[in-house]
Amino acid sequence: MKDNFIEDNYIIEQFTLDKETENDALKVVKKAFVNVYSDEGGTTEFTNTMFNILFNSPYIPRNLFVRVIYKPTGDMVGFLGGIPRELYYKGDVYKTAFPSFLSVVPEHRENKLAFKMAAKLIETGKSMGYEGGIAFFEPEEHGISTGQAIAREIGIPFITIHEINKFLIRIFNVNEAAKVTKLKWYEKQGLKFFQNIKKVKSNRVRKFKTSDGEAIYSLLEDFKEHNQMTFLRDKEDFLWYLQQDGVNCVVHENSKGEIDGFCTAFEFLLSGFGNSIKFGWIDVVHTYRIDLQESVELIKFFALTSKEMGWGGLQTPFIPYFDTKPFKKANFVFFPKDLIVAMFPLKKIDIDVPVSSFYFDWR
Numbered sequence: 001m002k003d004n005f006i007e008d009n010y011i012i013e014q015f016t017l018d019k020e021t022e023n024d025a026l027k028v029v030k031k032a033f034v035n036v037y038s039d040e041g042g043t044t045e046f047t048n049t050m051f052n053i054l055f056n057s058p059y060i061p062r063n064l065f066v067r068v069i070y071k072p073t074g075d076m077v078g079f080l081g082g083i084p085r086e087l088y089y090k091g092d093v094y095k096t097a098f099p100s101f102l103s104v105v106p107e108h109r110e111n112k113l114a115f116k117m118a119a120k121l122i123e124t125g126k127s128m129g130y131e132g133g134i135a136f137f138e139p140e141e142h143g144i145s146t147g148q149a150i151a152r153e154i155g156i157p158f159i160t161i162h163e164i165n166k167f168l169i170r171i172f173n174v175n176e177a178a179k180v181t182k183l184k185w186y187e188k189q190g191l192k193f194f195q196n197i198k199k200v201k202s203n204r205v206r207k208f209k210t211s212d213g214e215a216i217y218s219l220l221e222d223f224k225e226h227n228q229m230t231f232l233r234d235k236e237d238f239l240w241y242l243q244q245d246g247v248n249c250v251v252h253e254n255s256k257g258e259i260d261g262f263c264t265a266f267e268f269l270l271s272g273f274g275n276s277i278k279f280g281w282i283d284v285v286h287t288y289r290i291d292l293q294e295s296v297e298l299i300k301f302f303a304l305t306s307k308e309m310g311w312g313g314l315q316t317p318f319i320p321y322f323d324t325k326p327f328k329k330a331n332f333v334f335f336p337k338d339l340i341v342a343m344f345p346l347k348k349i350d351i352d353v354p355v356s357s358f359y360f361d362w363r
Contacts, residue, residue, distance in 0.1 A: 010077075011069040012116045014124045016062050017055060017081070024076040025067065026051050032079075032103035034271060042181030045269035045276055046101075049246040053266045053363055054100060055081050059237035064097060064128065066120045068104070068113050078104045080117045082125065083363070085231040087132065088224050094131040094349060096231065118150050126346050133344040134161075134231065134360070136317070147342060157345055161229070161355040164317045164339040168282070168324065170303055170332045171195055171313040180272040194331040197304050202297035207305060208249035208262070213239040215259040216251065222288050223359035227321050228352075230359045241363055248280060248306050252290055252298045260289040263302045265314055266363055280306045282316035284361045287326060295326035303330060321359040 015021060029046045055065075061084060068078030080102045087094040099121055104113045125133065137147055151158035171177045174191045183191070208216075217238055223230045233241075242249050246267035254260045265280035287295040306314055314332075317339050318324070324332075341358075343351060 009071050010111070010113065010116075011071060012078070012113070012120050013067060013069070014063060014120065015065055015067050017065045018062065021067075021076075022051070022056070025055075025065075025079045025081075028067075028076055028079040028105055029101055029103045031105045033101070043271050045271035047267070047269055050266065050268045053241065053244050053246055054083070057237045057240050059234050059240055060084055061128070064121075064124065066117045066124065068108070068117060070108065077108045078113045078117055080121050082121055082133075084130075085134070085233060085360075087134075088230040088232065089228070089349070089351070094347075095129060096132045096134060097125055097130050098231075099133055099135050115150060118147070119154060122150070122154060122156070122344065122346070131345070131347045132349060133346070135342050135344065136164075137340040137342060139338050139340055147344075151344060157343075159343045159345065159351055159353060160340055161343050161351060161353055162320070162341040162358065163354070164319065164341060165336065166318050166334040167315055167337045168318045168327055168332055169313060169315045169335050170306075170327075170330075172197070172303075172307045173312055176277055176312050177270070179275040180270050180277055182272075191333070194333055196331070197307065198300055198330065200297055200301045200304060202252075202294055202301075204253045204294060205298050205301040206251060206253070208242060208251055210243060212249075212251055212259055213242055216242065216249075216262050219259070219262065219286050219289075222286065223321065226288055227357040227359045229355050229357075231361075232359075233361065233363075248302070248309055248311075250298065250302050250305055252287075252294060254289075261287050261295070261298055263287075263298065264361075265302070265306060267309070267311065270312065277312040278310050280309070280311045280314040281362055282314055283363055285322040287322060292323075292325060292329075295323070296329045299326045299330040299332070303332075316362070319360055320357050 034045050064082035066080045067076050070077045081100040082097045083100050084097050087096045148158050249264045251259045252261040264284045265282045269276040270279040
């Protein structure tokens with residue numbers, strides 16, 4: 001009965017994201033995410049800036065998107081984006097994608113629409129030559145069971161490649177952060193010990209300039225050397241990303257003035273209890289060629305410039321591809337939070353699990 005209801009009342013389809021459809025998609029994502037965990041706080045609230053960073057690159061496919069149209073009104077009530085990545089693994093390269101921000105507006109969530117959209121994106125990806133996908137699931141939410149059910153329905157593997165158990169966070173104003181997320185009194189007191197930014201002493205750190213793009217991109221090759229599994233984005237897409245509003249990129253130079261490390265983060269709203277504050281989502285960390293002392297200076301400068309952008313803090317799930325010592329010395333702390341990282345191979349990929357080190361950026 002429910003499937004017939006869906007067929008009678010909804011259209012689930014691949015579509016092209018353009019100026020005409022962007023506003024409708026943004027409305028769906030905003031409405032879907034601001035209502036998630038409304039009693040818990042600490043949810044991601046979408047802004048035009050964040051949507052642009054994630055989905056508007058002119059260098060990614062504009063047709064790797066799925067939507068749900070509610071027939072009685074003609075409104076878009078569901079959205080799912082696909083972000084392409086090249087997977088480098090065991091000397092081979094695979095065309096993969098990251099299904100991003102699966103969204104259904106609250107009043108339509110009981111109709112298996114998330115399941116149907118995910119299945120449609122996989123179907124679309126296969127038709128476009130994609131060989132697999134990677135997704136992140138919260139174990140306590142319905143997402144992981146949906147992912148496993150989709151894999152069973154379509155007849156593809158669901159492979160858990162890694163289990164994340166902590167976030168790396170840096171809060172600049174604990175009292176402000178407590179307005180949007182639940183913090184126990186002792187957590188607030190503990191975090192206040194780490195909210196001040198230590199003085200940056202190195203003269204080798206600075207903000208990104210457009211002319212740095214090529215040098216920064218060349219450093220991405222290091223991720224292949226240092227990790228079992230590496231997901232890389234298109235070069236022009238990456239260079240476009242570095243120049244967008246809402247992106248913070250800082251670099252480190254060696255004694256010859258050459259860029260030998262960098263960090264990036266992008267802006268989002270951390271929301272809860274009717275309040276929102278700007279926060280930074282740490283996207284890329286590259287410190288492989290820098291000693292510990294200079295790495296600490298880079299991370300301190302990263303925090304300082306993020307605060308200067310008006311952000312209340314920085315966060316990322318801890319993906320095991322970078323050394324956390326410089327972050328700890330720069331007053332970052334770990335916060336317990338579980339995520340499951342899963343692969344959906346659409347062709348046979350011989351994956352050795354668990355994968356202990358892999359590089360993946362979040363945009």
